[in-house]
Amino acid sequence: xxxxxxxxxxxxxxxxxxxxxxxxxxxxxxxxxxxxxxxxxxxxxxxxxxxxxxxxxxxxxxxxxxxxxxxxxxxxxxxxxxxxxxxxxxxxxxxxxxxxxxxxxxxxxxxxxxxxxxxxxxxxxxxxxxxxxxxxxxxxxxxxxxxxxxxxxxxxxxxxxxxxxxxxxxxxxxxxxxxxxxxxxxxxxxxxxxxxxxxxxxxxxxxxxxxxxxxxxxxxxxxxxxxxxxxxxxxxxxxxxxxxxxxxxxxxxxxxxxxxxxxxxxxxxxxxxxxxxxxxxxxxxxxxxxxxxxxxxxxxxxxxxxxxxxxxxxxxxxxxxxxxxxxxxxxxxxxx
Amino acid sequence: xxxxxxxxxxxxxxxxxxxxxxxxxxxxxxxxxxxxxxxxxxxxxxxxxxxxxxxxxxxxxxxxxxxxxxxxxxxxxxxxxxxxxxxxxxxxxxxxxxxxxxxxxxxxxxxxxxxxxxxxxxxxxxxxxxxxxxxxxxxxxxxxxxxxxxxxxxxxxxxxxxxxxxxxxxxxxxxxxxxxxxxxxxxxxxxxxxxxxxxxxxxxxxxxxxxxxxxxxxxxxxxxxxxxxxxxxxxxxxxxxxxxxxxxxxxxxxxxxxxxxxxxxxxxxxxxxxxxxxxxxxxxxxxxxxxxxxxxxxxxxxxxxxxxxxxxxxxxxxxxxxxxxxxxxxxxxxxxxx
Numbered sequence: 001x002x003x004x005x006x007x008x009x010x011x012x013x014x015x016x017x018x019x020x021x022x023x024x025x026x027x028x029x030x031x032x033x034x035x036x037x038x039x040x041x042x043x044x045x046x047x048x049x050x051x052x053x054x055x056x057x058x059x060x061x062x063x064x065x066x067x068x069x070x071x072x073x074x075x076x077x078x079x080x081x082x083x084x085x086x087x088x089x090x091x092x093x094x095x096x097x098x099x100x101x102x103x104x105x106x107x108x109x110x111x112x113x114x115x116x117x118x119x120x121x122x123x124x125x126x127x128x129x130x131x132x133x134x135x136x137x138x139x140x141x142x143x144x145x146x147x148x149x150x151x152x153x154x155x156x157x158x159x160x161x162x163x164x165x166x167x168x169x170x171x172x173x174x175x176x177x178x179x180x181x182x183x184x185x186x187x188x189x190x191x192x193x194x195x196x197x198x199x200x201x202x203x204x205x206x207x208x209x210x211x212x213x214x215x216x217x218x219x220x221x222x223x224x225x226x227x228x229x230x231x232x233x234x235x236x237x238x239x240x241x242x243x244x245x246x247x248x249x250x251x252x253x254x255x256x257x258x259x260x261x262x263x264x265x266x267x268x269x270x271x272x273x274x275x276x277x278x279x280x281x282x283x284x285x286x287x288x289x290x291x292x293x294x295x296x297x298x299x300x301x302x303x304x305x306x307x308x309x310x311x312x313x314x315x316x317x318x319x320x321x322x323x324x325x326x327x328x329x330x331x332x333x334x335x336x
Numbered sequence: 337x338x339x340x341x342x343x344x345x346x347x348x349x350x351x352x353x354x355x356x357x358x359x360x361x362x363x364x365x366x367x368x369x370x371x372x373x374x375x376x377x378x379x380x381x382x383x384x385x386x387x388x389x390x391x392x393x394x395x396x397x398x399x400x401x402x403x404x405x406x407x408x409x410x411x412x413x414x415x416x417x418x419x420x421x422x423x424x425x426x427x428x429x430x431x432x433x434x435x436x437x438x439x440x441x442x443x444x445x446x447x448x449x450x451x452x453x454x455x456x457x458x459x460x461x462x463x464x465x466x467x468x469x470x471x472x473x474x475x476x477x478x479x480x481x482x483x484x485x486x487x488x489x490x491x492x493x494x495x496x497x498x499x500x501x502x503x504x505x506x507x508x509x510x511x512x513x514x515x516x517x518x519x520x521x522x523x524x525x526x527x528x529x530x531x532x533x534x535x536x537x538x539x540x541x542x543x544x545x546x547x548x549x550x551x552x553x554x555x556x557x558x559x560x561x562x563x564x565x566x567x568x569x570x571x572x573x574x575x576x577x578x579x580x581x582x583x584x585x586x587x588x589x590x591x592x593x594x595x596x597x598x599x600x601x602x603x604x605x606x607x608x609x610x611x612x613x614x615x616x617x618x619x620x621x622x623x624x625x626x627x628x629x630x631x632x633x634x635x636x637x638x639x640x641x642x643x644x645x646x647x648x649x650x651x652x653x654x655x656x657x658x659x660x661x662x663x664x665x666x667x668x669x670x671x672x673x674x
Contacts, residue, residue, distance in 0.1 A: 031557065032627055033469075049473065054626065055563070064563065065593030132492075134475055135371055204492075231379045234401065236570035238625045241563050250592055252585075265593040271566070273583050322571050322623035323397055324369035324376040 002167040002176050004183035005190055011163060014179050015040055015089060022085025022122075025060075027053070037088060048090070048158050051134050052314060056095045056244035057088055061102065061119045064241075066264045068115060068251070073258045081118045089126040089156075094139045094312040096127040096151035098244030104306045105247055115264070124171055127152030131197055133204040136315025138328060141208040144312055147198030157194040164194045208313070209332040214303035216335035217296055225333055230288025232323055237268035239317035239325075240294065245310045248274070269293045295330060339525065340481050343456060344391035346524045347428060350454055355383035360426035360452050362406070364399045365389045372476040372489065373464035377402065391428075393481050396461045396506065397571075398619040399427050400436040404445040404576040411578075424450045430458035431527075432508065434517040435615035435650025436573040442657050443613075445576055455517025457525030459485055460501065460509035465627060467504040471497065508618020508631070511536040519653065536616070540635045555600070561626045562599045564592070568630045569606065571623035574613045581605060607633035612641045612658040615650035 006014060018024050019040070027035050027050055028042035035050035037057055069079040099120070106116040130137075130146035139145055149155035153172035157164040164186055167173040176183065240246035250267040254260055267274055270291070275284045284290050302310035311327075318326045351363040366375040367388045375394045379402075380386065406423055410416045429437060434455055440446045467487060468476065474491040482488045487499040502510075509515075513535075516527030543554060566582075569575045581589055582602060590605075591598040616638055620630040641647055644667050647658040 034627070051475075065591075065595055132473075132475065135477060228379070231402070232377050234567070234570040234623075236567035236623065237565040238567045238623075241565040242625055252588065252592060254591060263591070263593060265591070267592075268565075271583070273585070318371065320625040322567055322619075324371065324374040326370040326376075329370060 002165075002173055003186040003191065004165050004176055005159075005162045005186050006165055006179075006183055007162050010182040012046065014182050015046075015087075017179065017182075018087045018124075018175075022087055024087045024089065026088075027090040027128075037090065040089070048128065051130075051132055052092045052095070052316075054316075055242060056098060056314065056316065057091055057125075058095075058098070058102070058244050058247075060086065060088065060123060061099065061116055062106075062247055062249070062266075063119075063264075064266050066115060068262045068264050070259070070261045072260075081115065082122060084122065086123045087126065088123060090128045091125050091152060092130055092314070093127055093146060093148040093150070093152070093155070094137075094144055094314040095244045096125055096155075097139075097144045097148060098151065098312045098314075099125065100151040101245045101302075101306075101308065101310055101312070102247050104308075124154075124175060125152045126165075126172075126175075127155040127168075129155060129157040129194070129198055130201045131158060133201055134315060134319070135206075136318040137205055137313060138208040138210075138315065139313035140202060140205050141210045142309055142311050142313045145198070146201035146205075147194070157197060159190055159193050159197070162190065164190055208328040210299070210309065210311075213299035213309060213331060216331075217300035220334045221292075221296075223334060225330065226288045226292045229291045229325065229330060230286055232325060233270065233287040233291045234323055235270050235272070235287050235290065236322065237266075237270055238320050238322065240268040240270060241266060242316040242320055244312055244314055244316075245298070269297070295327060298327075299331065338481050338483050339457075339459070339485065340392050343525045344389070347391050347454070347456065348386045348389050350522055350524065351380060351389055351426060351428075352383045352386040354426045354452055355380065355386070359424065361423045362425045363389075364402060364425060364427040366391065366395045366397065366399075366428065369394075372479040373462055373467045389428075391456065393460075393462045393485075393487060393501065393505075394464070394479070395428075395430070396463075396619075396622055398433045398436055398573055398617045399429065400433050400440060401571060401573040401619065403427070403437065403440060403451070403573070407446055407450070422447060422450055424452070426452040426454055428454050428456055429517050429520070430456055430461070431515040431517050431530075432458075432512060432615060432617035433573075434519055435514065436617055438519060438650045438653050439574060439613055439615055439657075440576075441653050442655070448653075452522065453517070453520045455520030455523045457517075457523075457527045458509075458515050459528050460505035460512065460515070462487060462501070462504050463506035463509075463622060466506075467499060470499050470504055506618050506622055508616060508621065511539075511616065511635075514651070518651075536635050537639055540639060543632065544636070555632070556596060558629055558632055559599050559603050560596060561628055562594065562603070563626060564594055564599065564602065565625060567623040567625060568620035571619040572610070573617070573619070574610055574615070575606075603630075603633060607637055610634060611637040612645075612647065613649050614638055 015024050024040040025037045026040035027047050028038040029044055030036045034054055036053050070077045106113040149168040153169045155166045167176050248267045249264050251264050253262050276282045298310045354360045363380040365378050367378040368390050369376040373394050377397050410419055441448055476489045478490040480488050486501050489497045513530040515530055590601045614634050624630050645658045
């Protein structure tokens with residue numbers, strides 16, 4: 001694994017070079033003053049001082065509204081898959097790790113989704129280790145960490161003077177090998193500084209009760225706690241729309257005259273229509289069953305199917321729930 | 337002891353008494369949440385658990401949103417027959433929340449005889465986003481109220497920061513003309529004075545003063561950030577339709593995605609469906625995960641309804657809602673020929 005140092009000035013040069021090969025996205029301030037992954041360069045300089053983006057980079061790979069194909073007079077017109085290369089710089093480790101989880105759904109064997117596959121293939125992810133966590137963060141409880149490079153092609157760690165770049169994948173190795181003139185050897189002092197910074201961030205995190213979640217949830221299917229949660233849940237889709245691993249979608253045809261398109265949009269298990277049958281029957285008739293499903297999917301079914309929970313501990317659902325529901329509390333209260 | 341703490345004590349006593357004497361089977365209030373600047377709704381049915389009830393500057397949720405659900409009979413006839421009788425509910429309500437209850441009563445969505453309305457004097461609730469922004473790079477670890485009603489925050493480096501309440505209260509609170517829950521069964525605390533009529537109008541006026549193109553650009557800028565998560569709709573007490581137009585799929589009136597035309601229709605339809613019904617509690621705005629000014633159109637609609645018909649939703653239970661009444665001299669000059 002290649003480990004190199006890059007100065008802040010050279011980082012901009014690296015991004016400049018990547019921009020010659022495709023579109024670069026990097027942390028910048030949006031109209032609201034929030035740090036978001038925006039097309040680089042922006043008017044304001046690159047910022048590395050942020051906790052995490054309001055939205056995860058999920059939409060880069062699973063766009064909220066995605067045209068799958070167009071048709072005319074009942075015949076499909078070939079849909080063009082995107083062709084440009086994209087470089088995402090500054091993705092936090094939790095969000096990068098989420099990509100590997102969503103891959104399991106869309107890229108596993110017979111489930112290969114060409115739209116998703118194409119966007120993944122055409123995108124290089126440069127992660128950025130966390131220096132500052134939030135009280136809603138719990139990545140270390142779900143297999144990640146503030147310095148975890150999983151899911152990224154390169155992981156960057158911001159140091160006092162430079163950034164440490166670690167290649168994680170072959171794509172990442174390639175990216176670094178093409179930029180050797182901008183890079184310096186990683187000194188032992190720099191490696192130690194990176195280590196210390198990651199540890200400092202790790203120490204800020206409080207553990208969540210995720211252990212053995214599949215068994216505990218299996219035994220808690222009829223727990224009265226679902227009733228309590230269902231009373232409170234408003235049934236909006238904030239948690240799953242902001243979740244980096246929630247990936248459920250709906251497909252609809254939009255037709256006007258003889259011309260139309262087939263479009264894929266995000267969907268959400270908190271909505272009653274999600275499971276509404278044509279007969280009018282709904283197997284998940286109330287928020288209780290729907291909220292239970294979300295927890296079961298993330299912490300039980302995913303573990304049973306993929307041996308890993310579908311949560312990366314980014315805490316967006318906790319920070320943004322309009323009624324402040326916290327899945328960590330549910331995990332703690334559900335069984336021992 | 338701060339005002340909030342006194343109110344909290346009285347609230348717990350009130351809820352305990354109502355539950356113990358079986359005046360109510362359920363009490364809706366707030367409890368501490370896991371993150372600072374927040375509370376979470378609490379559904380209490382046991383009098384011995386009233387200590388969980390909290391009252392602090394973070395009780396933003398408009399609890400009336402839960403009421404229609406509690407009184408809704410199952411659609412299925414057999415299930416309706418087997419359903420238990422509707423509960424008797426005690427509920428903690430601020431001035432804005434009580435206005436929603438009034439509108440729900442007018443629209444026959446809740447049963448007055450099954451409700452015990454506990455009105456609480458509210459000096460304005462904290463918008464967590466404003467508070468978080470005011471802290472800059474600091475992370476809040478805990479937050480509470482000082483003796484003067486300002487917000488005391490413990491931040492990540494262990495120090496304390498005090499935020500002035502007026503700097504961090506929600507926009508709807510800054511515009512609130514009736515913070516006192518005038519219609520109530522039990523009143524807790526001393527009501528504060530309402531804001532002037534113009535406060536909300538000044539914001540609308542600023543937007544209105546822009547040329548048409550700039551308004552359209554502004555509209556697009558605001559709503560292009562919408563992710564169609566429905567949080568504004570779900571947090572709104574007046575959005576109780578059994579099947580919302582956005583959820584219908586035969587026919588599907590609007591696309592489910594985030595194309596600007598779909599997003600625009602979503603917000604236009606909400607603004608129109610809430611005209612003459614919106615009680616300006618600001619729940620939609622606070623629920624929005626994208627920080628959108630969701631009430632951009634709603635504020636204007638409220639002013640229009642008041643100017644044209646002299647009606648403010650949620651003020652009196654026996655008032656006739658503007659959409660349910662017609663007078664020969666109603667202004668009609670906005671009606672255009674097809």
